[in-house]
Amino acid sequence: DSMGRYRMVSMCPGDYEVEAINGDFKASRTITTQIGKTNELDLAVEGGGTLTVTLRDERNAAVEIPMTTKHFNLRDSEAIRLPDAAFGTAVFQGIKPGSYELMMMLPGYGRRVDRVVINEGENALTMSLAIGGRLEGRLRFDRTPPSVPAYYVKATRADENYKHYADPDQDGMFRFESLNLGEWTVEVMNWGTREALIVRQVKIQPGDNFFDESLDIKGTLVVSVIDGATGATPRYECDVRLLDSQGRRQSVQTNKDGLAAFAGLEEGDYTLRIDPEYTSSGLPTTKQIHISAGDNEQSVRLDMADSLKITHIQPGSQAANAGIVNGDLLLTYKGEPTASYQQLRALIDATKDGEVVPLTVQRDGKTIQLKVEQWQGRMLGVNIDKAKSTAKSR
Missing domain, CATH: 2.30.42.10 (PDZ domain)
Known part of the structure; x- marks a missing residue:
């Protein structure tokens, strides 16, 4: 509890190692429990520093901190650490003295990375966050796309070594949070070829921003991979490759349901291939198929290595x-x-x-x-x- 007291009950008799962990530091001792006897064990976890981060926006209002690694963390080459957070304040405890990256990507604000030095004892940092923007987008397909995502959207800012990704839903809708203000490059990518089908420059301003484009998805192919031994969905994902008559290759990984989708395909003959590392025979599995305009479906049965x-x-x-x-x-x-x-x-x-x-x-x-x-x-x-x-x- 807040006083450092703890209690464990219903423990079977025997020898135990009890550990107390505070950030990067821990203390441990061995104890023997007996029936009907209450054991007392004090542990002292010493060392390291505490970093208290106070966040305010441009209007000096407290900033809410989501408790996820993606949005707020302290990191070095060894670990990524999450804070104990209250509204507007985050506390990292038991941190080894040294230099760290403090990463923030909070909804409604831009992404920010700061280098901080933590010393033994108490460390405090007050930060002011610039208000960022959101980007809501829609891809208008010429017809209903495959139920399995065949496209993704990438947003890049020239002066940042960081990219944002989003998968459009069945209606073509996608959303980016926490974009820094300024010029961004937004690309609609084909999952199979990793080629950019649409490239647009978008200026992100405070609040909501919008992206609306049309896309001809041409021929589509949904591949269903089936475990030949059981007739069921494979227990793991595998890479499905599609080669056209010119030897050009696309590659998509199956999802948890054993499905992979390709889009933007020209009519013609193709070869489906699954590489040998996924088969018990150690040989690739191939299938000759023809893609017509519109929607196509294929299933592949594999004698899968398990x-x-x-x-x-x-x-x-x-x-x-x-x-x-x-x-x-x-x-x-x-x-x-x-x-x-x-x-x-x-x-x-x-x-x-x-x-x-x-x-x-x-x-x-x-x-x-x-x-x-x-x-x-x-x-x-x-x-x-x-x-x-x-x-x-x-």
Whole structure:
């Protein structure tokens, strides 16, 4: 509570490590609990500085601070930190002394990044935010677009190394908040080709600004990817490539429903391709199709890899210490499926240094739960290959 007091109840008898964490600092002690006995444990978390940020607008009115990483945070190369916020005030506690970036992108105001230095003890900062603008846009399609987004909108300001993105809805509507005032370049992009179909210069002024353009979406294609073994939606996204007769390529990732959409297609013959990292055979899946004017639909059935086979373990590696053996099928890492090397790599990259991560492997037809202490940025210390598991559940 506000006095630093805490209470834990209904604890099973045994040994526990109790940690108190304040920002970048923590204190820990080991305690043994017994039935019917109340244990008392005081922890002192010392060190670091506190940064109190007071925000006012150009009229000296307090500014509301949304509690999301996107809108307000303090960051360095190690971590992104969120504050304890009240109306007009944000407090960061337990921060190691040093230099940080304070990023703000608050609704109704422009984006702002400041370099701040935090010392031991109390640090205070009062900031005045310039009122920004909003951009509401509409794309007027010549007919109803695919239900899966085939376009996105990008807004860029010349003097900022930062871009804003938005996906139009089924009616072509999109919105940008918190744009700094001035000249912006707004581009309507094709997801498949990453080409700009419309480029406009827009001057953002305080309050609401509007963008209204028409777009001929030509031929469209919605691809449905199906797991050939189950007939169901795949458990993970995969890249779908579309090649025309000239060898020009588009690429779109499927959504959670296994759907990918292409638009702006000329009538003609195309090749659908899904790369080998998503298949258990290790071979690409291809399908020859013809695109006509208007709407087109195609489905692709894949014998999809759903696990990675461990083919070699380095002695003393994380995998060896976790109890993984040659021939194990790695099904999940941190609760997420690991059907491809790319998926495993992304999951490991997002893991904190020293974090203990649960793994699920299949061994001799049985599902086994293991744990591994991950070193950030390093793999498990194994050689892997794609495989198809026989597990009925994960």
